[in-house]
Amino acid sequence: MPSEYYRPLLQTDMARPNDAVTLASGWTWFNRVEILTRSADPVQIPAADLPVPVLKALSAPRAACAGLDWTRPNLMGIVNTTPDSFSDGGAFLATNDAVTQATRLKEEGADILDIGGESTRPGAETVDSAQEVARTQPVIAALTKAGVGPISIDTRKAVVGAAAVEAGAQMINDVAAFTYDATLADVAAKADVPVCIMHAKGQPKDMQRAPQYSDVLLDVYDFLEARIEACLAAGIARDRIVVDPGIGFGKTLEHNLTLLRGLAVFHALGCPVLLGASRKRFIGTLTNTPDAADRMPGTLAVTLQGYAQGVQLHRVHDILPAKQALDITEAVVRGRSEHD
Known part of the structure; x- marks a missing residue:
C-alpha cells in the first residue's frame, strides 16, 4: 500500500509546453502532478520531479491486446443475455437476439463486445454456472463463427470463463477481480487472454447497503494494486x-x-x-431520469469526462452516440501537432 498516490493533471490543449509528458502514448499530456496522501492535504509538483518508477508507469505505452489500440479511446459494447439486467433485462436473452444485437453494436463502431450471462446490478442474485454458460457460450460461438469480435466474457466464474474462451472469447472481464473465484485467473493465464479487473464492495445482492470507505479514491486504488499483484502471481x-x-x-x-x-x-x-458508467443509477439520480434507457445523454457526458482523463476503454450500451461524441472530440483534440 503506497503512502503517496500520484494523479497527473491531464490536459488536451494544443498549447503544449516543452516539459509536457504524454500519458501512455495517448491523447492527453501533463506537466504537473497532484500528490495525494491519507494524512495531509494534496500538493502539486512538476512532472519532472516524479519518482522514476511513477513517471515510467504514467508515460509508458500500453501494449495492444485483444485487438485494442490504447493510443486512442476504445468502445466496449454491452450485450446482456440475462432476464434481469438493470437496463435491458430480457431483451437479448434468446441467442439469436443477442447475436443480432452484438452484430449491430459492432457495425456501429464497438471495438470489443462484452457478453454477460449474470446480472450484477444492485440486488441481483447469483446465477448457476451451468445456466450462465448456456446463456453466453452459444452467443460467443455464433459470433466467432461469423467473424464478429473481438469478444470479452463478463463473468466471475472459472467454468463460465473457460467455456467462453473455448468458444472464442479473447478477454475475461471479472467484476470481482478474481476474488469470487480465484481459479478464473488460472483460466486466463492458461489461455493467455487479457483480463479486466474491477473494484466492487460487497456482493451484488447487498453492495448498495450503505457502503463506506476511509477514502474511496485511495481505497479503490489500493484494491486494484493488490489485485494486479494477484494477477501477476497467477501468471498474467x-x-x-x-x-x-x-x-x-x-x-x-x-x-x-x-x-x-x-x-x-x-x-x-x-x-x-476501463470506465463502466453507462446508464447507471447515479446518472438517473442527478438528471431525474428513472428509466435507464433515457440516460444516454448523461452517459455521454461521463464518457467525455473519462476521455479528458485519458480513459482508454469505455463500456457502454449506446455505441453509435458514444462513437460520434468521441470521434468529434478526437477530431478537435488531434488537430494539434502530435508529440512523442
Missing part, C-alpha cells in the same frame, strides 16, 4: 491487465462522483483504464 502479465474502478458497485452517489473526478490517479497503476 501486467500488459494483459485492464483496471476498472467499478462505478456503481458498492458506491454512493458521492463516491461515484469522487472516483470520476480522480480517475487519472489509476493510470499510475501502469495499466489501461
Whole structure:
C-alpha cells in the first residue's frame, strides 16, 4: 500500500509546453502532478520531479491486446443475455437476439463486445454456472463463427470463463477481480487472454447497503494494486491487465462522483483504464431520469469526462452516440501537432 498516490493533471490543449509528458502514448499530456496522501492535504509538483518508477508507469505505452489500440479511446459494447439486467433485462436473452444485437453494436463502431450471462446490478442474485454458460457460450460461438469480435466474457466464474474462451472469447472481464473465484485467473493465464479487473464492495445482492470507505479514491486504488499483484502471481502479465474502478458497485452517489473526478490517479497503476458508467443509477439520480434507457445523454457526458482523463476503454450500451461524441472530440483534440 503506497503512502503517496500520484494523479497527473491531464490536459488536451494544443498549447503544449516543452516539459509536457504524454500519458501512455495517448491523447492527453501533463506537466504537473497532484500528490495525494491519507494524512495531509494534496500538493502539486512538476512532472519532472516524479519518482522514476511513477513517471515510467504514467508515460509508458500500453501494449495492444485483444485487438485494442490504447493510443486512442476504445468502445466496449454491452450485450446482456440475462432476464434481469438493470437496463435491458430480457431483451437479448434468446441467442439469436443477442447475436443480432452484438452484430449491430459492432457495425456501429464497438471495438470489443462484452457478453454477460449474470446480472450484477444492485440486488441481483447469483446465477448457476451451468445456466450462465448456456446463456453466453452459444452467443460467443455464433459470433466467432461469423467473424464478429473481438469478444470479452463478463463473468466471475472459472467454468463460465473457460467455456467462453473455448468458444472464442479473447478477454475475461471479472467484476470481482478474481476474488469470487480465484481459479478464473488460472483460466486466463492458461489461455493467455487479457483480463479486466474491477473494484466492487460487497456482493451484488447487498453492495448498495450503505457502503463506506476511509477514502474511496485511495481505497479503490489500493484494491486494484493488490489485485494486479494477484494477477501477476497467477501468471498474467501486467500488459494483459485492464483496471476498472467499478462505478456503481458498492458506491454512493458521492463516491461515484469522487472516483470520476480522480480517475487519472489509476493510470499510475501502469495499466489501461476501463470506465463502466453507462446508464447507471447515479446518472438517473442527478438528471431525474428513472428509466435507464433515457440516460444516454448523461452517459455521454461521463464518457467525455473519462476521455479528458485519458480513459482508454469505455463500456457502454449506446455505441453509435458514444462513437460520434468521441470521434468529434478526437477530431478537435488531434488537430494539434502530435508529440512523442
